[in-house]
Amino acid sequence: MVDSIIEKDWLDGCVPWDGIEGKLPTGALMPPKVDVLKLIKSWDILDAEADEGFRTVKGSELKPDDAIIGCEPNNNSIRKILATYGSDAFRFITATGQKFGPEAWATKMGTNPFAVLAIMRKNKGEGGVHF
Numbered sequence: 322m323v324d325s326i327i328e329k330d331w332l333d334g335c336v337p338w339d340g341i342e343g344k345l346p347t348g349a350l351m352p353p354k355v356d357v358l359k360l361i362k363s364w365d366i367l368d369a370e371a372d373e374g375f376r377t378v379k380g381s382e383l384k385p386d387d388a389i390i391g392c393e394p395n396n397n398s399i400r401k402i403l404a405t406y407g408s409d410a411f412r413f414i415t416a417t418g419q420k421f422g423p424e425a426w427a428t429k430m431g432t433n434p435f436a437v438l439a440i441m442r443k444n445k446g447e448g449g450v451h452f
Contacts, residue, residue: 344430346438350412350420352402357439360398364443365391389443394435399423413438 349357361380367388368376375390383389402410412420413434426434 344432344437345416345441346413346426346434347416348414349434349438350414352406352410355402357435358442360394360435361439362393362395364389365393383443389440392436392439392443394433394439399435411435 351357358380363377363379364383364387365375365377366383367390368374377393378387399411408422411423411434413423413426414420421429421434423434426432
């Protein structure tokens with residue numbers, strides 16, 4: 322009886338994660354020296370003067386006041402890491418502590434976990450651009 326109580330996820334149902342936060346990763350487990358920001362090829366930033374309403378820039382072109390609205394992960398780098406470390410190389414963590422691989426995350430949450438986590442971290446000021 323005690324074992325079944327201990328094994329139960331005590332956070333399950335405790336905090337309702339029904340807002341946008343529920344679809345955002347709180348972190349990730351990655352191979353040594355691999356950071357999600359190193360896996361991004363380009364960034365999309367708001368630009369009212371651009372025909373599309375945004376423009377795509379390289380990381381070195383980002384400015385502290387840029388509003389990042391998207392990015393393109395480098396899928397070749399991701400595939401190479403998966404080939405080296407296997408299918409468990411990346412685990413994205415939910416607000417309740419659940420861990421999902423990239424495909425499972427995309428299926429369950431409807432977002433690209435590499436892109437969302439990178440945008441969150443970049444907007445937080447990690448990776449050399451400080452806001």
